[in-house]
Amino acid sequence: MSVVTPARTTAPATSAVRLDAVTKSFGHVEAVRGIDLDLAQGEVVAFLGPNGAGKTTTIDMVLGLSRPTTGTAQVLGRTPRDAVAHGLVSAVMQTGGLLKDMTVRETVEYTASLFADTMPVDEALRDAGIEAIAGRKVGKCSGGEQQRLRFAMALLPDPAxxxxxxxxxxxxxxxxxxxxxxxxxxxxxxxxxxFATHYLEEADQYADRIVLIANGRIVADGTGSEIRALAAGRTVRASVTGFGAETEARLRAIDGVDAVDVRGEQILVHTTESDAVARFLLTETAARDLEITSKNLEEAFLSLTGEDQ
Amino acid sequence: MSPVSMSPVADRRTPPLGGFNLTLLRIELRRLLRNRRTVVFTLLLPAGLALTLGGQSGWEQPVGEGNVGAYILISMAMYGAALTAASVGSMVALERSVGWSRQLRLTPLNPVAYILTKAVVALTMGALAIVTVNIIGKVQGKADMPVSVWVTAMVVTLFCTLTFAALGVFVGYVVPGENAMQILGPGLALLSFLGGLFIPLSQYAPVVRHLAYWTPMYGVSEITRAPLTHELPWYALVNAIAWFLVFIAGAAWRMSKDTARV
Structure with a gap:
């Protein structure tokens, strides 16, 4: 959709987003209970968590729509409001945010007029693929078309x-x-x-980094495979002839092993250190048909956020 | 695709005037003129009232520097402009309820610049209502007053509409969605009766008249007709200023109450 040349970055040391011990309370409800987050420029980060985890509250604070109760939020070394005023940060919201009686072009024009530096309206419409419906009233656009319109609006200032x-x-x-x-x-x-998402596969496929949030706290932060491993580790499965009690004891002694299941010749090991287990089985025993499987992100997600209890 | 060369992060600027600009005004006005409801309130209703009420018996009686026809004309212009301004004001709350204000908070647009834009739009639409009513009055040929009175009354009326723009914002926040106009329409008509815009207060019973002195339309209607009548009781002035402040405070209060999810 976009072919804008994005903003050249400032000194690489400046974080795109920096949250220090951020909390947010609404009355007695603590929506965010202390989040530290540092995003480097150019990262694609998924913000994953169940409803009510504090995702939107955190995003609101990054955008300067609300202020942290305690702690500080910084965007590209500025306060969030200042970053917004300079056109450095944009957002695409899930629903609403559009006036039905405006045309697609008017909506983009209106938004473009508010920025000191902006790409031309025609170009934004073309890039978002909504040039053909520029004259249409927003209320008559499909959900997908409205979403493309929001995307066009967000990219107008070429946000960092x-x-x-x-x-x-x-x-x-x-x-x-x-x-x-x-x-x-x-x-x-x-x-x-x-991006905040409920599509776990989307987070796994498109993000460099996944930040998992539950009950107002970050419960995990890493790549998709790290998150999966962190949640419940991996399962190493192999057929071992002559697997004795002594071998089993040595297997259990390997760091990270939390369960060993012996079913005849079939050995199943749950571990967070699958490499060590595989190395042991292949070098110290007569293991064959060795297989390492990880839980999918959905299972990892549920076990980390406590949704399965 | 023509490559866009953007300034580096450190060189990014903020827009002048907090984002207030002519493109905003143009689009806002175009939206209103496309809106059937607004056109009815702004142009058709006051024009119709001026035509029907302006011709009632006794229109040729003298009042101040002119006649009763002129008196009615000024009152109808005030009514039309107030209705229009209130309708524009109530849109602020409507836009907020669909998340547009939140969207705007993701741009450099300063909230003060946004309110200023809406105020200018309300004044422009109010002016349109005033001009329409006065053209109808001129064509009808019954209103009689010196040109200077005519012009002064129109300008004074325009400033008085700001009170009702603020009322519109206030009511819009208290009564969500499109229902605001369903309250503002009849409400303003009632206030106009009470404030002596449709019927002179001298024709009311003393009790009603004393009540009327406290209502929001009383002050502004006396002020708008002052260029013609040369009469302006001090309490009418106090009334107008007080209600203006009350509605501004009410609108500001409701808007500030509402910042949890802008």
Whole structure:
């Protein structure tokens, strides 16, 4: 969708987003209970968590829509409001945010007029693929078209940081793929992208880094495979002839092993250190047909956020 | 694709005037003129009232520097402009309820610049209502007053509409969605009756008249007709200023109450 040349970055030391011990309370309800987060420029980060985890509250604070109760939020070394005023950060919200009686072009024109530096309206419409419906009233556009309009509006100032809240809701599979390819291409040119999503596969496939949030805290932070490993480790399965009690004891003594299941010749080992277990089985025993499987992200997600209890 | 060369992060600028600009005004006005409801309130209703009420018996009686026809004309212009301004004001709350204000908070647009834009739009639409009513009055040919009174009354009326723009914002926040106008329409008509915009207060019973002195339309209607009547009781001035402040405070209060999810 986008072919904008993204903002050249400042000194690489400046974090795109920096949250220090951020909390947010609404009355007696603690929505965010202390989050530290540092996003480097050019990262594509998924913000993953169940409803009510504090995702949107955190995004609101990054955008300067609300202030942390305690702690500080910084965007590209500025306060969030200052970053917004300079057109450095944009967001695509999930729903609403559009006036039905405006045309697509008017909406983009209106938004463009508010920025000191902005790409031309025609170009934004063309890049988002909504040139043909520029004269249409927003209320008559489909959900996907409205989402593309929001994307066009967000890219007008060529933001260095783009926040997306459930960005592909209402898109079909093809639309989703096109969307993510555009986002990835953007990120390669230096734009930092942070997105909240419920599609776990999406987070796994398109993010460099997944930040898992539950009950107002970060419960895990890493790549998709790290998150999976962290959640429940991996299962190493092998057929071992002559697997005795002594071998089993040595197996159990390996760091990270939390369960060993012996079913005849079939050995199943649950571990966070699958490499060590595999190495042991292949070098110290007569193991064959060795297989390492990891839980999918969905299972990892449920076990980390405590949703399965 | 023409490559866009953007300034580096450190060189990014903020827009002048907090984002207030003519493109905003143009699009806002175009939206209103496309809106059937606004056109009815702004142009058709006050024009119709001016035509029907302006011709009632006794229109040729003298009042101040002119006649009763002029008196009615000024009052109808005030009514039309107030209705229009209130309708524009109530849109602020409507835009907020669909998340547009939140969207705007993701741009450099300063909230003060946003309110200023809405105020200018309300004044422009109010002016349109005033001009329409006065053209109808001129064509009808019954209103009689010196040109200077005519012009002064129109300008004074325009400034008085700001009170009702603020009222519109206030009511819009208290009554969510499109229902605001369903309250503002009849409400303003009632206030106009009470404030002596449709019927002179001298024709009311003393009790009603004393009540009327406290209502929001009383002050502004006396002020707008002052260029014609040369009469302006001090309490009418106090009334107008007080209600203006009350509605501004009410609107500001409701808006500030609402910042949890802008």
């Amino acid at each position: 940081l783009l926040l997306l809240d459930e960005p592909t809701t209402g898109m079909d599979v093809e639309g989703r793929r096109t969307f993510w390819n555009a986002v990835r291409a953007d990120a390669e040119r230096g734009r930092t992208v942070m």
